[in-house]
Amino acid sequence: MPSKIKEAFSSQSLLSLHQIRKGVIILKNGSLRSILSVSGINLDLKSENEQSSILINWRNLLNNLDFQLEVVAHSRRVNIQTYLNFIQERINQETNNLLKLQGEDYYTFINGLVTGNNIMKKKFYVVIPYDSVIIRPKNILSQIKEAYKSLLNLKRQAFSNVQPLSNENFNQHYQQLMIRQNNVINNFTRMGLQAQPLTTKELIELFFNLYNPETFERESINIPSELNQ
Numbered sequence: 354m355p356s357k358i359k360e361a362f363s364s365q366s367l368l369s370l371h372q373i374r375k376g377v378i379i380l381k382n383g384s385l386r387s388i389l390s391v392s393g394i395n396l397d398l399k400s401e402n403e404q405s406s407i408l409i410n411w412r413n414l415l416n417n418l419d420f421q422l423e424v425v426a427h428s429r430r431v432n433i434q435t436y437l438n439f440i441q442e443r444i445n446q447e448t449n450n451l452l453k454l455q456g457e458d459y460y461t462f463i464n465g466l467v468t469g470n471n472i473m474k475k476k477f478y479v480v481i482p483y484d485s486v487i488i489r490p491k492n493i494l495s496q497i498k499e500a501y502k503s504l505l506n507l508k509r510q511a512f513s514n515v516q517p518l519s520n521e522n523f524n525q526h527y528q529q530l531m532i533r534q535n536n537v538i539n540n541f542t543r544m545g546l547q548a549q550p551l552t553t554k555e556l557i558e559l560f561f562n563l564y565n566p567e568t569f570e571r572e573s574i575n576i577p578s579e580l581n582q
Contacts, residue, residue, distance in 0.1 A: 383516040387481040392547040414540040423480035483530040
């Protein structure tokens, strides 16, 4: 097997992501994940009563859940190429020489500011899981053995093998995941936070940027319409 093909296979075998469907991530083991984009909040700008209310609601959310939440803070470089193209287009259309010179100075300033500095923006995501029922080994020695295999990454087949998920099972699990998702969104609303589920297109863009850190962060990726379902 050529080295490049072998390397690509080895990298892909470490990814648990299998498919994105109806705005939901399907893992290789058949589990589902929903990702919410959550607005940030500055507690320092809130009054003591508002801070207390937010923290109490957050504590109640965590205490009342019967599943785990994963909170991810993701920093990414700002891509303003679309804005720069808009400015350049307006400069080309400007007939007033003074305004044109001012526009060119502004374009140069913004372009230099972004090029010379890593301007970052931070986004917050909450991952909501739904895992199918897994029968664990009853023997204590078997449980310890399975735990060590997972810890040392000896069970590579857990990443490379795909557990088939029928349409019926997917729809059943999807409905349960949506119940969890709506519950979390309602709790965030009580805290004054806006939580929006990521669509299929947004999920593909997110994972493309996550798994391709060497490329410039993209705001939009051309995705075939049949995949954005």
